[in-house]
Amino acid sequence: MDMPKKILYSWLFWGLVFIVCMFKACTFISEGMCSNAIYSQAFSPNGEFKAVAFSRDCGATTSFSTHVSLLHSNDNLANEAGNTFISKGSATLVNPSLAWHSNSNLRITFSNQGKVFKANKEYSGNVAVSYSENGS
The missing domain is CATH 1.20.5 (Single alpha-helices involved in coiled-coils or other helix-helix interfaces)
Incomplete structure (x- = not known):
């Protein structure tokens, strides 16, 4: 060459x-630069899954956001965005409520703070997720 x-x-x-x-x-x-602060969590009736609601803060140039991740019950929350629900505003404002109606049905109730970025209707083909706004 x-x-x-x-x-x-x-x-x-x-x-x-x-x-x-x-x-x-x-x-x-x-x-x-991002950090998660757990707001609440709820386990499915059979204990296989857990829903974790948390505030996510990625520094001074972004605002707080509220996330929900569905995980297997023995998994820890990773320092990443939620895999099921993301909304503008901190968890204390969005006030997400996590309610399991069965082993495969989760309802997330929240106060809409102006923008919902993600609202997946299922997790891993095993859990159906439904949503309602507080006051609706």
């Missing part, structure tokens, strides 16, 4: 390595 191609491929290789490393670093830093 002639010298100019070696130099070009070397720059391309190291440039790609640099881009990948920067992407990983930015992802790590942004995830580390």
